[in-house]
Amino acid sequence: MTTSDDTTQLCFLPATELAARIRRRDISPIEVVDAYLSRIEARNPVINAYTLVLAEQAREAARAAEKAVMTGQPLGALHGVPVAIKDLDDVAGIETSMGSRAVQGRVPTKSAAVVERMLGAGAIILGKTNTPEFGHKGITDNLRFGPTSTPWKIGYNAGGSSGGSAAAVADGMAALAQGTDGGGSVRIPAAFSGTVGFKASFGRIPSVTRPDAFLWGHPLVHIGPLARTVMDAALMTQVMAGPHSRDPLSLPDDGTDYVLAARGASRPLRVAYSPRLGNFPVDPRVADVIRKAVSTISAQGIAVDEVELSTMPDHNELAALWVRTISIHYAAIAVHWKKEGTDLLSNADQLTPQFRQMLESVGSVSAVEHALDDLLRSQTFDSLQTVFDDYDLILSPTLAIPPVRNASDGNTIGPVQINGEPVDPLIGWCMTYPLNFTGHPAISVPAGLTPEGLPVGLQIIGRRHADASVLSMAAQFEQMQPWFQSYPGLISTARAA
Numbered sequence: 001m002t003t004s005d006d007t008t009q010l011c012f013l014p015a016t017e018l019a020a021r022i023r024r025r026d027i028s029p030i031e032v033v034d035a036y037l038s039r040i041e042a043r044n045p046v047i048n049a050y051t052l053v054l055a056e057q058a059r060e061a062a063r064a065a066e067k068a069v070m071t072g073q074p075l076g077a078l079h080g081v082p083v084a085i086k087d088l089d090d091v092a093g094i095e096t097s098m099g100s101r102a103v104q105g106r107v108p109t110k111s112a113a114v115v116e117r118m119l120g121a122g123a124i125i126l127g128k129t130n131t132p133e134f135g136h137k138g139i140t141d142n143l144r145f146g147p148t149s150t151p152w153k154i155g156y157n158a159g160g161s162s163g164g165s166a167a168a169v170a171d172g173m174a175a176l177a178q179g180t181d182g183g184g185s186v187r188i189p190a191a192f193s194g195t196v197g198f199k200a201s202f203g204r205i206p207s208v209t210r211p212d213a214f215l216w217g218h219p220l221v222h223i224g225p226l227a228r229t230v231m232d233a234a235l236m237t238q239v240m241a242g243p244h245s246r247d248p249l250s251l252p253d254d255g256t257d258y259v260l261a262a263r264g265a266s267r268p269l270r271v272a273y274s275p276r277l278g279n280f281p282v283d284p285r286v287a288d289v290i291r292k293a294v295s296t297i298s299a300q301g302i303a304v305d306e307v308e309l310s311t312m313p314d315h316n317e318l319a320a321l322w323v324r325t326i327s328i329h330y331a332a333i334a335v336h337w338k339k340e341g342t343d344l345l346s347n348a349d350q351l352t353p354q355f356r357q358m359l360e361s362v363g364s365v366s367a368v369e370h371a372l373d374d375l376l377r378s379q380t381f382d383s384l385q386t387v388f389d390d391y392d393l394i395l396s397p398t399l400a401i402p403p404v405r406n407a408s409d410g411n412t413i414g415p416v417q418i419n420g421e422p423v424d425p426l427i428g429w430c431m432t433y434p435l436n437f438t439g440h441p442a443i444s445v446p447a448g449l450t451p452e453g454l455p456v457g458l459q460i461i462g463r464r465h466a467d468a469s470v471l472s473m474a475a476q477f478e479q480m481q482p483w484f485q486s487y488p489g490l491i492s493t494a495r496a497a
Contacts, residue, residue, distance in 0.1 A: 007035045008493045011172035014484075015081050015232040018175055022069060022080040029065035029080030029124065033058050036082045036126055040173045043489075048148045049158070049168040051087050051097055053127040058082065061124040068122075077239055079122030084174035086165050087128040088135050089223075091115055099131040099142040102347035113208040113247070114178060114223050114240045121239045126174055129164025134330060135180060136355045137426040138188045139404070140164060141412035143352060149406060150193045151488045152455050156403040157412055159192030161185040165226045166193035172489045176236050177226045183322050184398075184432025186224040187444035191398035191457025194446045194483065196233045196474070199224045201465045202439030203251035205237070206244035211336060213248055220325060220436050228484060230445065230475040234262035237467075254465065261468035264475035271297070271304045271473070272391040277431045278312030278383070281418040282400045289456040290397045293447040293481065297395075300480050304395065312383040312434070313376050319424035321376050322433045324365055327358040334359055352411055354426060377437045384438060388463050393473055398444040398457030400429045431459060441467045443474045446483040 010032065013021075021027045037055050044050050065080040067073075087097050090108035097103055111119070119125070130140050130148045140163025141147035148158040151171040158167040162179025166189030169177045179186040181199045190197025205223045209215040225236035237258045243250045273294050276282055298304045313321075334344045348356050387394055400423070406412050413425040423429050435442045440461055447458035458477065462470035485491075 005493050007038055008172060008489060010035045011039045012228070012487060012490050013175070014229050015078070015175040015227065016229070016235055019078060019081050023075055025069060029062040029069070030059070032080060033062035033082055033124060036173065040126065043171050043173055046149070046154060047151060047167050047171050047173070048146060049129055049164040049171065049173055050084070050127045051099075051130050051145050051164065052095065054094065054125060058124050058126050065122060065124060076121035077235060078118060078176070081123050081175050082126045083118060083123045084126055084129045084165050084168045084177040085115060086162050086177070086179050087131050088161070088180055089115060089178065091125060091128070094128065097128070097144065098134050099144060100133045101144045101350040102344050103342060106342065113206050113244055117240050118178065123176070129162070129168055129177060131162065131164060132160045133352045133355045134333070135161035135182060135185055136326065136330070136352070136358060137161065137413065138184060138430045139412045139414060140189065141406065141410055143350070143410040146410055147406040147412050150403050150455065152194055153403065153453060155406055156454065157192060157406050159189030159403065162226060163189040163192070166190055166195050166197065169193070169226050169228055170195050170487060172487070176232060178223065179226050180221055180223050181436065182221040182326060183427050183436050184430045186222070186226060187398050187432045187442060187457065187459060188430050190226060190444040192403045192455065194455035194487065196227045196230055196443065196445055197224060198233045198237060198443045198471070199435065199441060200237060200241065200467050201251065201441045203249050204441075204467060205240045206242070206247035206250035208244060208246045212332065213246070215329065215332060220329065222436070228487065230471060230478050231259065231262045233443070234258040234471050251465070256468050258467065258471060261471040262475045264472055264479055266469065266472040269302065269392045269469060269473060270390065271302055271393045271395060272307040272387050273304050273395045274307055274309055275396070277396040277434065278309045278315060280315045280400050280431050281421040281423065282397055283402065283418055285402055285450040286397050286400060286456050289448040289450065290458060293458045293477070294395055296481050297477060305391070307387055307391070309383050309387065311379065311386065313379050315428060316422065316424065317376060318380065318434055319428040321373055321437075322427050323358065323424065324370070324373060327362050328365065328370060330355070330358055331362040354413070380434050381438045384440060384461070392463065392466070392469050394461040396459045396461065397431055398459040400431055402450045402452070402454040402456060435461060438464075440464050441470045443470050445474045445477055
């Protein structure tokens with residue numbers, strides 16, 4: 001007889017092991033999906049990771065997956081593996097809410113490109129996950145669904161904008177989850193939720209947007225996996241990556257084997273450590289955890305040199321640049337959507353105040369001023385490249401703060417100051433978005449806990465297109481400082497036993 005402990009253990013199996021055991025017929029996709037749906041039923045009311053659970057569709061897909069296994073049909077890399085999709089991305093026939101009260105009844109007829117690839121690899125979609133409205137900030141909370149909590153401490157935020165996806169994975173409510181990263185939105189919730197969040201080089205994972213194929217071509221928005229292990233993140237990347245004929249900015253296949261890279265073996269890597277990634281103010285609790293993580297790496301014989309990014313633009317200048325840039329893209333979306341019958345500004349009273357301000361502020365930025373913003377992007381790029389002239393990787397905190405408390409009004413934001421220094425509450429505490437300006441690959445991996453038991457992420461940044469080096473270093477750190485057995489769901493099960 002299957003016990004609740006057995007179900008929990010099944011829900012926390014690495015996706016790679018889950019896929020292998022399904023392929024070997026050790027476990028059934030039906031058994032797996034039932035276990036996940038049971039855990040979602042028990043845990044989602046506490047975490048608020050899912051905005052929509054597709055229970056019957058998932059069970060139907062599990063039955064089809066079981067039949068494929070038993071009849072010897074070809075099986076994809078994610079066959080029978082339950083996954084979650086962020087509610088900014090389309091699944092055909094399923095409502096996409098964008099985390100917004102102003103978007104009602106939008107049911108796409110076509111799935112996003114990465115969703116198609118995951119389904120093609122045999123993944124089973126469990127549901128759609130929570131996000132801030134249109135993904136406009138690094139916190140997952142909105143006026144329609146409310147906040148998502150990190151499983152490590154209920155009432156503290158899971159991070160954003162892919163917070164629902166990260167929390168679902170961290171709490172055993174999905175084996176893998178998809179996220180988008182426009183300023184750190186995969187890496188931010190990975191840090192707040194104690195998971196792995198990988199932003200590959202811009203263009204590595206395609207995004208097909210219409211009617212504007214170049215809408216996110218700044219580069220700004222990436223798509224990436226959220227997982228509990230580096231190998232799981234690599235497997236999901238392997239499925240999603242590769243050129244797409246309808247994405248003019250997708251990169252050609254360079255032959256990278258992401259799963260092989262995640263086995264941790266590589267040539268000796270030259271590693272730099274930037275405690276503030278320029279001049280970001282960093283909470284002392286975060287700084288202490290990251291310093292210990294870097295010491296762990298050094299103790300294993302990997303030489304790590306502390307470096308200054310003295311030419312990096314001021315963090316407040318960069319935060320303002322990010323807000324201006326993303327606002328212009330949101331305004332373009334609003335124009336497209338109005339033509340399709342959804343008028344966001346006519347429903348301004350339904351919008352989060354900060355998101356509404358983004359849409360309304362665009363008219364004050366001229367085309368010339370927008371173009372000149374690329375000077376700051378260039379300075380950011382050059383600052384990183386100066387380090388990469390001598391090093392393969394840069395280590396930094398993922399975020400300058402640990403998770404923040406959830407608000408009760410549907411509009412949780414980050415701090416307005418750190419160590420007495422002002423920061424933008426939407427994004428200014430995130431040491432992630434400079435990499436969205438430049439397109440470098442970066443990953444956040446769990447680095448440890450603050451004295452209060454809140455997770456902290458270590459960010460590993462690689463040279464452009466050197467995605468394998470990032471995954472390799474992340475896997476090596478995972479081996480040096482394992483975190484998998486530390487997930488609260490597993491600990492609570494062990495204590496109960």
